[in-house]
Amino acid sequence: MHFADRLQHAIDKTDSRIVIGIDPDPMRIFAPGSKLQQSFSGKSKEHLLETFCVMVIDVAKQYACAVKPQAAFFESMGITGLTVLSRIIKYARNLGIPVILDAKRGDIGNTGRAYAAAYLHPKSDFFVDALTINPFLGPDTLEPFVEMANENDCGLFVLVKTSNPGSSAFQDLKVTEEDCTSVQTVFEKVAASVAAIGNLNLGNCNFSNVGAVVGATYPENLTRLRQLMPRTIFLLPGYGAQGGTAEDVKPAFLKDGRGALVSSSRQIIFAYEQLDDLRPAPEEIYQAIADAARKTRDDVNCAIASI
Amino acid sequence: MHFADRLQHAIDKTDSRIVIGIDPDPMRIFAPGSKLQQSFSGKSKEHLLETFCVMVIDVAKQYACAVKPQAAFFESMGITGLTVLSRIIKYARNLGIPVILDAKRGDIGNTGRAYAAAYLHPKSDFFVDALTINPFLGPDTLEPFVEMANENDCGLFVLVKTSNPGSSAFQDLKVTEEDCTSVQTVFEKVAASVAAIGNLNLGNCNFSNVGAVVGATYPENLTRLRQLMPRTIFLLPGYGAQGGTAEDVKPAFLKDGRGALVSSSRQIIFAYEQLDDLRPAPEEIYQAIADAARKTRDDVNCAIASI
Incomplete structure (x- = not known):
């Protein structure tokens, strides 16, 4: 199924436009006295990392339309971290949750093709539903990613x-x-390029498999970018911990409430840090994350209802 | 020792300004009937990949001032590829060869810090001498990389x-x-930013640990970029297979022949594909790579002698 249709299906199923960012910052989860470590004492770092990610994915199954693991944190834990990344990607996909890997890759020619193969080829250890990419090197460097995404129903x-x-x-x-x-800004030029490339592959839902990352922290740009990219799904980071609010993200959505995903990570996944208990039970940790996810979902739905 | 000084030391030792790009494209090295596979028949892909990289590094010891593994190709081979990457980085560094990882990373805030930790922290599985980074997200996103590089004598x-x-x-x-x-181009704006950040940390050789990637395929820009970034080491990809010549790269160098590195990859590492023998001996493969590296080194030295 076309990526945009798969995503719409997940949105409908969960009544959620939020994407939970899986950002397992080792400085936080392995910090001395971290509540996560206290709760799962005696476990190896690898096990703790995986347990935490699995818990976030289990929450996402109910309250989010996708998860977005951040490659950087896994890479910072070396081969161990990357092995866990590979496993949790498969875990989420097996549950039917779309996985957007936030890796911001970009390179030229056959190097770009190699990155595309690393994340958008079904035989890869890191095969995901969608990948974030960096356009700085030029529109020609987006092509190998688009080709591989089109071939494998990815985004x-x-x-x-x-x-x-x-x-x-x-x-x-x-x-x-x-x-x-x-006069146009550089980002408007990039937006025009993204729209042109993306219009070549629309799903039944009439959205493209080539989306755009647009910060929720700059609401003043959203209306203009929506004009430039009418069939593009916006992925909106910066919600929550970075200051973006439900009101801020409204202009990114179409009148029917479609077309955008609100990404939130720290405010949800580290919600358990606010628990009074210094050594919370695993179920309490899960519940704190689930409560934060549900609240974010509902806040966004509420704002959209008033478009 | 400051990265720029370490690099200058390697240049002096090898009389070479070339960096050999380690781009083990699986489409080439594992292609059916590939001369590499024929030469090392019966070996696993993992073993073949590592043997090939080690051979290139052994050549580099004599003819290059650094090696530049391309992360994309290793990532495309999943955990196996990344495990080999980790090993060959250590192999090269143990031989005293500076390793520049071409990964073009870039992200914001604590995510940028995680990427920096993944490649510029001595405890990482992928600890290298220097890393390529992408500035599109803004100068603030370069800072965590610069901090980590400064702390660990990296570039x-x-x-x-x-x-x-x-x-x-x-x-x-x-x-x-x-x-x-x-009127300024975007790349001139980026160059000014790189020069400003880099001037804060110069080595004894008077070059910064923050270098710039500037394509050898656009010689008309080199003079201007050299003016904008006088203390910046230029890494010049695009030499050889992409069309850049020894004459093209001259304006990147200072009058004393310092300040730039010429990166060549496919033209050197796949030189063995030109051998007549369909099943060359391992020594012949090594020799073909070594001959191509020596020729590239000498061509560049020759052009520089006439500055």
């Missing part, structure tokens, strides 16, 4: 406008034609 | 102008101030 999310404070430095630069008449 | 190479045909689409966009007077 892509291209960075268009990121959620960090410094994203304006290069992405917001104003590009002027020689006659100084039309 | 960085920031993408400024890449070697692919489509790199102009976003990197060459012309940015105009509101009064339409000054």
Whole structure:
């Protein structure tokens, strides 16, 4: 099934437009006295990492339309971390949860093809439903990813406008034609490119398998980007811990409440850190994560109901 | 020792300004009837991959100032590929060869820090001398990499102008101030940012540990970029198979022949494919790679002698 249709199916099933980011920051989960470690004392780091990710995925099954593991944290734990990443990707996919790997890859020619094969080929250890990619090297470098995604019913999310404070430095630069008449930002140029590539492969739901990453922290850009990319699914990071609110993300959605995914990670997955108990039971940890996920889902649904 | 000094030491020792790219494209090394497979018949893919990389590193010891493994190809071979990557990084570093991992990473906040920890922290499975990074997300996202590099005497190479045909689409966009007077390209803006960050940490050789990736395929930009980044080491991909020549790269070097590294990969590491023998002996394969590396080194030295 086309990636966008698969995603829409998951949204309908869970009544959720949220994507839970799996960001197992070792500085937090393995911090001395961490409640997670206290709760699962005696377990190896590898086991603790996997247990934590599995718990987040189990929560996502009920309250999220997808999970988004962040490659960086797994890479920072070396071969052990990557082995766990491979296993939890399979665990989530076996449960029917779409997996968007946040790896922000990008490279030229046959190197780009190798990255595509690493994440979008069914035989790979890291085969996922969708991958985030970085467009800086140029539209030609997106092609191998698009080809591999099309072949295997996968999706892509291209960075268009990121959620960090410094994203304006290069992405917001104003590009002027020689006659100084039309002005566009770099991110609008990228958006136009993403829309053009994406329009070639629409699902039955009429959305493309090539999505865009657009920071929830810059609501003023969302309306313009929605105009430039009408058939593009927006993945909106920056919600929650980074300051984006349910009101902020409204302009990313179409009037029918479709077309965007709200990504939240720290505010959900580390919700158990707020528990009073210094050594919470595993069920309490699970419940804290589930409560935070449900609340995020409901907040977003509530905001969308008023579009 | 400061990364730039370590690199200069390697350049002096080998009389070489070339970096050999380790790009073990599985489509080539495992292709049916590949001369490498014929030569090492009966070996597992993992063993063949490692044997090939070790051979390239042994060649590099004599003819190159560094090696540059391309992460994508190892990732495309999953956990097996990454395990070999970890081993060959250690192999090269034990021989005293600087390793520049070409991974083009980039992400925000604590995610960027996790990528930095994955490659620039001595305890990591993938600890290298230097890492390539992508600046699209903004200068704030370079900071965690710079901090970790400074702490551990590592280097960085920031993408400024890449070697692919489509790199102009976003990197060459012309940015105009509101009064339409000054005009700069996006890549010049990135270059200015790289120079500013890099000037904070110069080695005894007076070069920074923050370098720049500048495609050898765009010689017309090299002079301008050298002006903008006087203390920056340029890593020049695109030499050889992509069309860059020894003459093309001259403007990247200072008058004393310092300040740039010429990266060549396919033209060197796959040189054995040109052998007449369908099943060459391992020594013949080694010799073909060594001959190609020596020729590249000498061509570059020759061009530099005439600066």
